[in-house]
Amino acid sequence: QQQVKQSPQSLIVQKGGIPIINCAYENTAFDYFPWYQQFPGKGPALLIAIRPDVSEKKEGRFTISFNKSAKQFSLHIMDSQPGDSATYFCAAGTSNAGGTSYGKLTFGQGTILTVHP
Template sequence: QQQVKQSPQSLIVQKGGISIINCAYENTAFDYFPWYQQFPGKGPALLIAIRPDVSEKKEGRFTISFNKSAKQFSLHIMDSQPGDSATYFCAANNTPDFKGGSEKLVFGKGTKLTVNP
């Protein structure tokens, strides 16, 4: 129940295309859903995050879509660029407060995105 399932494992997109990465979770207590971006030889870095009180969040070319009833969320990269080539991780946690929760993030297995010029 603690897992976050991510797909696809790898994705190849042409420059200018739309990249879509999907994640699904089981734990309904999760209330914070970040996406991390990792370039080769570097650590992951926060890209964008969403809380379940909204169905979509957009930052530039990056959009998270969130479907609470389906327990799914996805990352859309519009006008994909070769510089977007990286591994993307979705994650989730239950925000710690006086009722419980944890700052531990549960990560998906990652999606390696290649954007061809």
């Protein structure tokens, strides 16, 4: 029930394309859904995050779409660039202030994105 399933494992697009990465979760207690971007040899870095009270969030060329009823969320990268080539992780967590979540996140398996020039 704690799993977050991410697909595809790898994705290749041409410059300007719109790669889409999908994630699904089971635990309905999750209420925080961040996406992390990781370049080779570096630690993951927060890219964008969404809470279930909205269905979409945009930050620059990155958009998260959220479907609460289906328990799915996805990342879209508009006008993708070679510099977007990286590994992307979705994650889910529970932000209960008085509880015992302690900010723990459950991560998806990761998607290796390659954007060709």
